[in-house]
Amino acid sequence: MSDQFEAVLTRSRCLSASTMDFRFRRVGGGAVPFEPGQFFRFTFEDQRGSFERSYSLCNFTDAAGSDMDLVISTVEGGRASELLFKSELGLKTQVNGPYGRLIIPKALPKRLFLVATSVGIAPFLPMLSVLKNRSQNVILFFGVRDRSEFLYQQELLALNWPELTLVVCYSRTVNDLESYEREGYVTAHIQSFAPNPDTDHFLICGNPNMIDDCYGQLKADGFGARQVVREKYLFATQEKPIQKPVLTDAQKALIAAKLKKHSP
Numbered sequence: 365m366s367d368q369f370e371a372v373l374t375r376s377r378c379l380s381a382s383t384m385d386f387r388f389r390r391v392g393g394g395a396v397p398f399e400p401g402q403f404f405r406f407t408f409e410d411q412r413g414s415f416e417r418s419y420s421l422c423n424f425t426d427a428a429g430s431d432m433d434l435v436i437s438t439v440e441g442g443r444a445s446e447l448l449f450k451s452e453l454g455l456k457t458q459v460n461g462p463y464g465r466l467i468i469p470k471a472l473p474k475r476l477f478l479v480a481t482s483v484g485i486a487p488f489l490p491m492l493s494v495l496k497n498r499s500q501n502v503i504l505f506f507g508v509r510d511r512s513e514f515l516y517q518q519e520l521l522a523l524n525w526p527e528l529t530l531v532v533c534y535s536r537t538v539n540d541l542e543s544y545e546r547e548g549y550v551t552a553h554i555q556s557f558a559p560n561p562d563t564d565h566f567l568i569c570g571n572p573n574m575i576d577d578c579y580g581q582l583k584a585d586g587f588g589a590r591q592v593v594r595e596k597y598l599f600a601t602q603e604k605p606i607q608k609p610v611l612t613d614a615q616k617a618l619i620a621a622k623l624k625k626h627s628p
């Protein structure tokens with residue numbers, strides 16, 4: 365069930381040259397209902413009028429129930445980027461959601477692979493405490509350009525959880541690699557874990573090309589769409605409209621009749 369409500373910007377922080385995180389708080393203070401991994405649609409207003417953009421919640425460390433944390437990378441000439449990266453606290457937005465199938469599977473697999481590039485890490489952050497509490501075996505791949513773009517580095521490195529393997533992949537040359545660091549795209553390193561379609565499950569998020577490459581490799585290993593759930597961070601112009609349930613006249617008449625029957 366999706367909900368609609370107003371939220372206000374209460375915090376913004378610069379994380380890297382091209383990335384900021386933003387905290388919106390639900391007006392009225394009610395809890396924001398979502399499953400870790402889901403996204404919301406935000407309606408903003410600028411001089412040209414109102415427009416919508418989708419963002420995953422990255423509530424991770426200190427977010428309260430009515431908070432919605434977003435991590436956003438700036439896009440040159442982007443309408444939301446222009447607005448948000450110059451915004452002041454108090455900015456208002458209408459929020460709609462939650463949406464999305466990129467969630468922790470009900471039946472946990474032997475190994476859960478979380479694969480992200482850049483801000484595609486967002487939906488995985490709220491999953492981590494849940495997975496830690498279940499002592500789930502997790503392999504978290506995080507692809508970024510270089511160390512300056514290793515978002516939430518301190519928090520991710522501080523995760524104290526024996527069943528977690530963190531692999532950070534840099535697409536640019538980086539010196540003196542630590543044991544969790546690799547050079548190259550994430551797709552170049554997944555095979556070293558010998559993915560097994562009988563026991564493993566993948567959640568992949570971020571750059572659409574990376575997702576297609578990963579899925580192509582996994583299909584060749586025998587994986588199908590159910591074991592590889594993907595969330596592409598498409599531009600608004602590429603997104604399919606979200607289907608809101610529409611009632612037929614017959615359904616409306618049935619509901620009206622039932623309400624009439626049960627009204628005092």
Ligand SMILES: Cc1cc2nc3c(=O)[nH]c(=O)nc-3n(C[C@H](O)[C@H](O)[C@H](O)COP(=O)(O)OP(=O)(O)OC[C@H]3O[C@@H](n4cnc5c(N)ncnc54)[C@H](O)[C@@H]3O)c2cc1C
Pocket residue numbers: 403417418419420421434435436437438439440441442443444445446483486595596597598599600601602603
């Ligand atoms: C489910 C989902 C979740 C998302 N979550 C996040 C998130 O957590 N963090 C995040 O940073 N982003 C996320 N995104 C992407 C986000 O919704 C916006 O698309 C992004 O922030 C860019 O918006 P913008 O208004 O700044 O840019 P836009 O104004 O949409 O476009 C920016 C630039 O790209 C160009 N452009 C527009 N469409 C295309 C196209 N089809 N091909 C090539 N160029 C194009 C435009 O000309 C413009 O110059 C998510 C997307 C989806 C679908």
